Amino acid sequence: MKYIDEYRDPEIACALVANISNRVTQPWVLMEICGGQTHTIMRYGLDELIPPQLELVHGPGCPVCVTPLEMIDKAIALASRSDVILVSYGDMLRVPGSRSDLFRAKAAGGDVRVVYSPMEAVKIAQANPERNVVFFAVGFETTAPANGMAAWQANQLGLTNFSMLVSHVLVPPAIRLLLRQPSNRVQGFIAPGHVCTVMGYKEYEELVEEFRVPIVVGGFEPLDLLEAVLMLVEQLEAGQAQMENQYVRSVARAGNVQAQEIMKTVFEICDRKWRGIGSIDASGLRLRPEFAAYDAERVFGIEETGAEEPGECISALVLQGLKKPHECTAFGTRCTPENPLGAPMVSAEGACAAYYRYRRHTVARQEAACPK
């Protein structure tokens, strides 16, 4: 497919790796923010191709992983009501809540439906006027305009049986939090290409300015990521901290203005709790008062649960780039994609799932090898 296949060219990848190797003179720690980028890195073994002085740590950019436990519990509570059809993206179904998950709620008779697009949830509401349709609206800035359109469309159609359980998060506040921590080791960031397709990268320019850290907007194919690594290494080795854009074929500095308009019309910024990380100021989106009629938490008056994470799961440290997935004692044994302890083992963007899918045999071999 055009714009995919050519960005997987192995010869150009080798040339990029050679260029990176020529530039590196000392160790650097880089973070790719988006879980989709983490999966490309693991799938193509990019972390093993680049020089060993470069360490790639994996960021919090996995919406399924950071959706708070309480929200999963609320979705399960809604799905268990006989008058509700709970509509969700497929990724959310196996994410563990405090006692159960949506998959089990469905097995127990709950009407849980998986959609590819939020507009399908609106159609389900139109087709089922006697039932309440609740759309579980999660995601980063990439998904917010589309999810916002669902509320906007429901309003246009005058639907009274449609609402959304909103748990939207924003990337820059999380990066700011990581950079402020004394334990931070990250010296350069690959910014999430599709979040920036919507938002542009002015907010990331502020981070570059504030923390003197280089940031490069990166795409999702192997050549995109290797080029982004090269751009970061060139800056770091030259002692620079600048904003650069590798993913120019999709990202403009101002982003997608139309998509941002819909976001602003439907949502407003709020504080948001991130699973494994805690509450971050001004890091989420909620429905504006004008759209309160579509807020499932108001419509159904769902109670807060005092839910707690399983003790063994280290997803908090994984999501902040402080630990690698295979350093968890439960990795691949008590925690697998079929029976996850934490969300990063579930999602197609979770770092634990990426290591489990592409690395569990190598990791096991390395651990079994004799000490040198």
Added chain:
Amino acid sequence: MCLAIPGQILEVMGAAESRSARVDFGGIVRQVHLLFVPEAQVGDFVMVHVGFAISVVDAQEAERTYEVLQALELLDDEPKPAPSEMP
């Protein structure tokens, strides 16, 4: 979840909020909302996320930057491993 896939617009339907397109993703054709990319026309490649086009691929920029990448390969005098030898 932030996955977006490039596809080519085959046909445009509707107007304003309901403007949509049939988009070809390497042989699979799906209906895509064009609300966020009013400039998109037949033949354009769009990046598609949860049923919405979020950008029109900048063909000129893509070509220009890809040429830079290809030039990198030509400049690279290191002996290159064959693709089959890559890990």
